[in-house]
Amino acid sequence: MKVCIIGAGPAGSFAAYNLAKTGQFDVEIFENHGEVGKPVQCSGLVTKTISDIDPIFSCEEFTKIIGGKISKVRLFSENEKLELELKEPDLVLDRERFDKWLSALAEKEGAKLNLHSKFIKFEREWNGGNGRGEIIVHIERHGKIEKIKTDFLIGADGFFSKVSKGLGNEREFIPCVQANIAYKSDPERMDIFFSEKYRELFAWIVPKNAELAEVGLGCKEGTSEKFREFLKERGIHGKVSGHTGGPISLYSKKQNISDRNIFLVGEAATFVKASTLGGIIPSLHSAKALAGAIINGGNYEKELGNLKREMRIHLKIRRALDRFSDADYDALLKMMNKESVKKLLKEHSRDEYSGNSFALKLLMAQPLLTKFLFKAL
Ligand SMILES: Cc1cc2nc3c(=O)[nH]c(=O)nc-3n(C[C@H](O)[C@H](O)[C@H](O)COP(=O)(O)OP(=O)(O)OC[C@H]3O[C@@H](n4cnc5c(N)ncnc54)[C@H](O)[C@@H]3O)c2cc1C
Numbered sequence: 001m002k003v004c005i006i007g008a009g010p011a012g013s014f015a016a017y018n019l020a021k022t023g024q025f026d027v028e029i030f031e032n033h034g035e036v037g038k039p040v041q042c043s044g045l046v047t048k049t050i051s052d053i054d055p056i057f058s059c060e061e062f063t064k065i066i067g068g069k070i071s072k073v074r075l076f077s078e079n080e081k082l083e084l085e086l087k088e089p090d091l092v093l094d095r096e097r098f099d100k101w102l103s104a105l106a107e108k109e110g111a112k113l114n115l116h117s118k119f120i121k122f123e124r125e126w127n128g129g130n131g132r133g134e135i136i137v138h139i140e141r142h143g144k145i146e147k148i149k150t151d152f153l154i155g156a157d158g159f160f161s162k163v164s165k166g167l168g169n170e171r172e173f174i175p176c177v178q179a180n181i182a183y184k185s186d187p188e189r190m191d192i193f194f195s196e197k198y199r200e201l202f203a204w205i206v207p208k209n210a211e212l213a214e215v216g217l218g219c220k221e222g223t224s225e226k227f228r229e230f231l232k233e234r235g236i237h238g239k240v241s242g243h244t245g246g247p248i249s250l251y252s253k254k255q256n257i258s259d260r261n262i263f264l265v266g267e268a269a270t271f272v273k274a275s276t277l278g279g280i281i282p283s284l285h286s287a288k289a290l291a292g293a294i295i296n297g298g299n300y301e302k303e304l305g306n307l308k309r310e311m312r313i314h315l316k317i318r319r320a321l322d323r324f325s326d327a328d329y330d331a332l333l334k335m336m337n338k339e340s341v342k343k344l345l346k347e348h349s350r351d352e353y354s355g356n357s358f359a360l361k362l363l364m365a366q367p368l369l370t371k372f373l374f375k376a377l
Pocket of ligand 1: 118
């Protein structure tokens, strides 16, 4: 059985790795760019729960890709500040190396990686055989279109997913500006800033080391201008060594993510946590779920388990925060500055997909948060 995967990001390469290692599939990845992992449009921040997804995410090779660890978080609103210590530090992955490593693992298991190979469109061809029909994938390589027949097509082509468009989907998004800036800070501490000026997301400073940080801001309108204002307000004027921003999808449960033998994974399927920007872990979860469904002839949506529920909860939180004023953000941080909430934030991971949702636990630890968020909806 042939599987064509569009995109060699974390979702595409991890799906390819899982499928190829069974030895049952002829797996080909098609990547638009001439090099995997470039350009980087990500801070690379993940929780330690990445190692629960697969043992490869705790092997020695993986640990070499970790550029830093975040054990302290400061949250700022106009007049309030909340400081947290994390029991399990977050990991800052070197995204370029992470993507290269994962695609190399997939190749080692037998997947074929095609670079400079741009997916253009798919067509269906009915052959009556398995009832699903074959798919003809159009790939542009060196100015020529090649038509490739496949049994399964996986769209792991991220935000701009053409496979998703082919399934009739549209997406809502938040533009993010992000830059690598010379900035002296504690390399283990991340800062997040909430403001009504950029209420549809937030601004962040994620250190890469003691001298360099990824500084970013996301909001629906005037993002670049607000980013410049933010830098000015925070007195950040170090040398910029690269821009790593880009749009980020907002999860939508209305997305059509599986149509017989065509599937979407990762950000192509809008699997990004709307309240935190976290897309790497949901991408890996969805890739594993889909590979499992294809291998066992199961149902992809079922294999996703709690992932969709988590996405929905985070979207609801996002929608509430979208309406927050500076006074609301001040009140929120004040409420979170309670020992039971801080303990929960310290001890539990934001990426718990089995059992009780982290967001629900948080609301239980401070019931006022529930009232407050619903008031804002
Ligand atoms: C500014 C910013 C910061 C972020 N920070 C974080 C963070 O700290 N932590 C986190 O977890 N998430 C973060 N994210 C989100 C995260 O980057 C994405 O959710 C994640 O990369 C999704 O992985 P993916 O494999 O689904 O897609 P991608 O990583 O986008 O990979 C898609 C691949 O498909 C290829 N492709 C696209 N179109 C085609 C085509 N037509 N033909 C062939 N190939 C194609 C692309 O070149 C790319 O290689 C951030 C996002 C942004 C914008």
